[in-house]
Structures are given as C-alpha cells and as structure tokens.
Amino acid sequence: MKYVALVYYQESIINAMTEQEWHDLNQECVAGVERLTSQGNYVTGQPLQPVDTATTVRVRNGELLVTDGPFAETKEQLAGFYLLEARDLNEALQLAGRIPPARFGSIEVRPVRELPPKD
C-alpha cells in the first residue's frame, strides 16, 4: 500500500536552531531518504519552504481567489511530505517514526486513495 507521511513542526523550533543543528538535521534527513530508498519504501518526497511562502487559491462562482498564507493557521506547520510504499499501516508507522522531525514535530500518516479508471 502507498502512504503519505505529512511532516509538521513548529517553524519557531527550526528558526531557533544554530547553523550546525540545521545542517545536521538536513544530513540526517538525506541519510533517511537513502535508507528508505535502499529498502524500497521510498516513492517520492519533498521538504517545503517555510509557511510564509505559501499562497492559497480558491475558485468561487468561477472566480479565482488568491490569498496570502496557508489555508489555515495551525500550531504546527506543514514542512514536507514523503510518499512511502509499505506493507501495511504498522510498517508505515514504523517508517514514519524514523523521520527525524518526528522527535519534535508530528507526522500524519494517511493511506493514498486511487482515482477510479477513466470512463
């Protein structure tokens, strides 16, 4: 099964990090992706720029509405995602638990839904 692991943390924690801590965290993530890839669990993934770069789009009555910022203000912000291939939820949870920001943020694990075939 495929699962998405959504990585959330308080950006303030990251902002308070020293250069060295931030560098080490990134290297740890690089090593994590390498391990997931070698195990065949990694499909894709991407860290994201901070939430102050977010722009939200909605279409209402056929009109495109653009607003600055994320769709909702939350205590923890979306910081990236992984698309994982796992046997079942238990394996997905084990893999998510090893994503470095799990130690100070939260990882939401969701199974993917496949779109139905084209009519």
Add this chain to the structure above:
Amino acid sequence: MTSHQYDLGQLYQQQSRRVLATLIRLLGDFALAEEAMQEAFAAAVRQWPGEGVPDNPVAWLIRAGHRKGIDQIRRKQTAQHYSYLVATPDDPVVDTDDPSIEDDQLRLLFTCCHPGLSMDARVAMTLREMCGLTTEQVASALLQKPATLAQRIVRAKKKIRDAGIPYEVPDAKQLPERLPGVLQVIYLVFNEGYSRSEGESVVDVSLSAEAIRLAGALTQLLPQGEVFGLLALMLLHDSRRPARQDASGELITLEDQDRTLWNEASIRQGLQSLEHALASTPMGIYTLQASIAAVHARAARAEDTDWARIVRLYDALYRRQPSPVIALNRAAAVAMRDTPADGLALLEQLTSHKEILGYHLFHAARADLHRRAGNRASAISAYQRALALATQGPERRFLERRLKELDSAS
C-alpha cells in the same frame, strides 16, 4: 435433535470467537467474516441433526464459513478491495492444531486494540468482536446509545480496512510497544464495570467478568509477566466485590470491609496468577499493583496490613510511572505506616500539580488524614471540596456520611 441444538448453543458460546477470528484472517474482512460465521452456524443447525456432529466441529465451521465467504466474494467480485482474495484455494484443509488458528484470536485482539483506533473504538471493538457481545449489550454496558456505538464500530472497521491496519500479532520487536495498549483496554473494560464513572450502581458484574475472562484467555495465548499481573490485579480487586457495598448499596472502605466476605476463590486464583507474574523481571505496573492488592488480600484484619511493604511497592510503581495519582496513594500508605501528619506533608507537596486539585479522591484523602489527625475543621472543608467534585452517587453519599459524622462529633 434437542441435544444437537443444545450442543450448538454451547458451541456457539465457546467457539464462535475462534471461528470468527480465523475467518477474518482467511477472508480479510470483518463484516464478511461475521456474516460467513453466522451462515456456518446456521448450516450446522440444518445439517448436523441429520448427518451427525462432525469429528472436529470447529474445523467444520471454519471450512463452511470460508466456503460461504468465498462464494460471497465471487458474487461481489466487482468490489475492488476483495479482488486479491479470490486466489484462495476452494476448499482449504483447516487444521485446528495449526498454531496460526490459536494465533488468530491474538490477531483479532491486537487488531481491535490497535493504537490507530481511538480508545473508545478499541473498547467497543474488543467487547463486540473479542467477547462476542451484541452491539446492544456493549452499548448498555458502556451507557451509550446503540446507534452511537454501532456507528463507532462501523467507523473502526472502515479504518482497519482503508488504512491497512494489518491482521497480525506484532513481532517480537514490536510486541513490548503494543502489549501495554492491549492490557490498558482490558483494564479499562474491567474498571468500567468495577466502578462506574457516573450513575448509581457501582458494580456491573458483566464487564468486569468479561475483562477477567479475556485476560485469562490471554495468559494462555501470550504467557507474559504483565498479562499474569493484570489478571492477578483484577481478580484480587474483584474478590472484594461482595464486601464493597452494604445491603443498601452504600460504599464500604477497605478498612471497614468484612473480610470474611471476600471471595476466596478469586483471591486464590489472583495469588496464583501473581506468582506467575513475579517469575518474570523487571516487575511491570500491573504486577506491582497486583502485589499491593495481594498485601491487602493476605491481611486477615485491616490492622494486620503490612503498610511498610505497600509503601515500598508504591515507591517501585512511582519509579515506573511517576504520576500524581500514584504519589497520592503512596502518601496515604505512608500515613498508615507512620502518622497522618506524615501523609499530609506528602499530599501538600502534590498541590503543585494542577490536575490533582480537580481530582475528588485527592481531597477525600486529605480529608481522611485530617480526620484521623483530629483536625476537624480542615477535614470538613476537604470533604466539602471532594463532594463538590465527585459525580458518582455512592461516592457522594459516602462523603456526605463522613461530613455528617464530623458535624455530629462537635
């Protein structure tokens, strides 16, 4: 014919969960397995009186249920999520000595208690699927509306299927992480029955009995220290049931209980289970709590209680689980070992925990120690605070009684 029907009723009681647990594995779907299990028993009612009871009734029922489930899948073959199952062989040889059949009940329990489900859903699923209670029974036992409960169970099954919660016993590496969650559900079921969070009657026999039965079965399937510890704890607490309330339903404290009313068989079984638990180290939280209950069980009179030992056990428990509630119980034990003033000094230290100030038993403990120390005014005000926070009828009446005694003592 009558005898066959009688046998089947009993067989259903004793074995329907085993049959269900295996069918869930074979068919990969809770609802489908439940339906197939019912159909298999219905087929037995029709066929066994004429054809005779098969040598291995459980294997027969599993085979019949599996066949009916596969037929059902074939009929629904368009349904995407069953398609991978149809590769299963037509008529599998079911070997009831196969260890995987014993494991099926564990698979069922670990799935019902999966941490990906809410605690409410885990309790409901365990009572419904593992204990085999009907939705109506579970709802009434948990004081909830049947419709609410039915919806909770449907949601839990949907999450199990859609999120890919596996039907498996965690491997040796994950078991230590997962077992406490299962034991927690069983203990919650026990406590839900033993002491209601609301309402009049303190004791509901059936939920406590279900929890004890479940833990007993688990000691067979997974003979680990803490499983025995939990069983011992529940049996020892349950042994006091006949002495816990008087004829009019009023609560009687441990100190004032007529110990000759304690259920000797439960104590014996509890102590036996505790011995198994103590064979494995280090002692877990249930084994430690059972050891405390055992000290009480072994004291013929309240004044014979070995409070020094109880304090030592609470020390060990607090090291494993440093919670203010355990510190509260420890303080009460210190008061009994030494003096009420020593206990009160420890309770004062706890007031830094905000949550404990909203806990009625904290104020009840303070009130009790002030009462023992002869501080009448402090005792009265603490009883009043406890009363303002207590919700349960019998507990409230107990506190009111104490207040009245103090009033008349003036």
